[in-house]
Amino acid sequence: MLNFTFKNQTEILFGKGQLSEVSSRLPKQAKVLFLYGGGSIKKNGIYDKVTTALAGAEVIEFQGVEPNPEFETLMKAVNVARENDVNFILAVGGGSVIDGAKFVAAAVNFAGDPWDILVKGAAFENPLPIGAVLTLPATGSESNGNSVVNRKETSQKRAFSSETVQPVFAVLDPEFTYSLPPRQVSNGVVDAFVHVIEQYLTYPVNAPLQDRFAEGILQTLVQEGPKALATPEDYDVRANVMWSATMALNGLIGKGVPQDWGTHMIGHELTALHGLDHAVTLAIVLPSLMFVQRDKKQEKILQLGERVFGIQEDDKEKAIDLTIKAVQDFFETMQVKTRLSDHNIEKSAIDGLIENLERNGLTALGEHGDIDLAKAREILTLAA
Ligand code: NZQ
Numbered sequence: 001m002l003n004f005t006f007k008n009q010t011e012i013l014f015g016k017g018q019l020s021e022v023s024s025r026l027p028k029q030a031k032v033l034f035l036y037g038g039g040s041i042k043k044n045g046i047y048d049k050v051t052t053a054l055a056g057a058e059v060i061e062f063q064g065v066e067p068n069p070e071f072e073t074l075m076k077a078v079n080v081a082r083e084n085d086v087n088f089i090l091a092v093g094g095g096s097v098i099d100g101a102k103f104v105a106a107a108v109n110f111a112g113d114p115w116d117i118l119v120k121g122a123a124f125e126n127p128l129p130i131g132a133v134l135t136l137p138a139t140g141s142e143s144n145g146n147s148v149v150n151r152k153e154t155s156q157k158r159a160f161s162s163e164t165v166q167p168v169f170a171v172l173d174p175e176f177t178y179s180l181p182p183r184q185v186s187n188g189v190v191d192a193f194v195h196v197i198e199q200y201l202t203y204p205v206n207a208p209l210q211d212r213f214a215e216g217i218l219q220t221l222v223q224e225g226p227k228a229l230a231t232p233e234d235y236d237v238r239a240n241v242m243w244s245a246t247m248a249l250n251g252l253i254g255k256g257v258p259q260d261w262g263t264h265m266i267g268h269e270l271t272a273l274h275g276l277d278h279a280v281t282l283a284i285v286l287p288s289l290m291f292v293q294r295d296k297k298q299e300k301i302l303q304l305g306e307r308v309f310g311i312q313e314d315d316k317e318k319a320i321d322l323t324i325k326a327v328q329d330f331f332e333t334m335q336v337k338t339r340l341s342d343h344n345i346e347k348s349a350i351d352g353l354i355e356n357l358e359r360n361g362l363t364a365l366g367e368h369g370d371i372d373l374a375k376a377r378e379i380l381t382l383a384a
């Protein structure tokens with residue numbers, strides 16, 4: 001096992017009615033920037049519930065953080081936060097709103113161009129504290145320090161990570177996910193699944209506990225994910241999916257083990273250049289990445305196949321093929337298509353994707369740093 005430090009500062013408020021706990025977690029004389037997305041919370045009643053929960057605080061609203069949160073929009077929110085001198089951000093939504101809140105929190109007291117936080121890893125001071133009310137279990141953003149921001153103007157999707165912008169609390173009420181459209185239910189399950197894979201499907205370092213944490217989450221998602229589509233108002237199913245997605249990327253399962261993240265990095269370019277949903281990009285890239293990296297990942301692919309998908313096959317190469325197919329079939333069961341052509345993206349688009357990887361310095365991906373541009377091209381070509 002590799003050395004590690006582990007701390008997760010986010011207080012999880014899990015279950016029905018937990019939103020009522022929020023007021024006691026706000027700073028004294030709270031001046032809250034209430035940040036949300038395109039308005040789904042107004043249709044499903046969450047907006048009213050949050051307004052009630054914030055009754056004792058001064059509240060400034062900012063609506064309109066889009067999926068794949070846009071730098072320009074977030075800069076408007078930064079200005080609102082500065083003008084109103086807010087001392088807390090409450091993000092209500094999915095990963096995009098929560099990631100957006102982290103960027104705003106970091107940018108508010110940053111003297112230079114906040115884009116540098118994303119592209120140059122510029123250090124920032126005195127970020128605002130954040131709380132999250134999660135409405136879409138997927139990214140784990142509610143209890144990690146990661147933030148991914150899109151910039152259409154430059155066709156870039158860039159990330160930064162700092163525990164200083166990690167939410168201090170996160171409300172996880174499974175009922176808040178009942179209103180999710182099937183597409184977002186699917187996206188959430190696939191994203192969480194791939195988060196686990198990025199931290200599990202590498203090479204063995206004799207870390208059986210991390211392996212079993214990971215396999216437990218994967219099995220739960222495989223079992224409960226399709227149920228969330230079939231019976232959307234089943235509280236227990238929603239609760240299990242929600243907790244799985246949080247546990248998939250709150251830092252725990254990746255401690256002491258190598259991590260990959262190649263699928264995510266290649267996937268981000270598909271969103272930046274073609275606007276695909278984040279999870280859709282992962283479903284396209286992962287099976288092909290597994291195929292191309294099958295020798296390096298052999299032991300863990302075999303373990304995944306046997307322990308998560310119940311594959312019993314003595315011939316190793318066959319077992320690997322069956323495991324890749326099982327992953328692909330799971331995505332298709334979740335109604336997420338796994339090929340570029342399913343989204344009318346032609347093979348000729350691969351050049352642009354490779355150029356973007358190069359421009360963003362993403363030329364040595366994966367747990368061995370061996371996914372160079374040639375391998376990335378091979379992966380995308382296989383996924384065509
Ligand atoms: O904008 P609103 O109206 O809120 O609607 C959203 C949005 O249209 C809707 N939605 C959310 N909750 C709902 C709902 N609709 C009905 N009922 C509800 N309860 O769903 C749509 C998608 O929301 P979004 O927040 O974009 O989805 P997701 O949570 O999948 O977040 C994706 C973003 O997170 C980043 C991705 O790159 C992408 O930008 N990621 C963040 C990570 C992190 N912070 O650790 C890691 C991930 O790998 C990922 O990169």
Ligand code: ZN
Nearest residue numbers: 139191195264
């Ligand atoms: Zn993801």
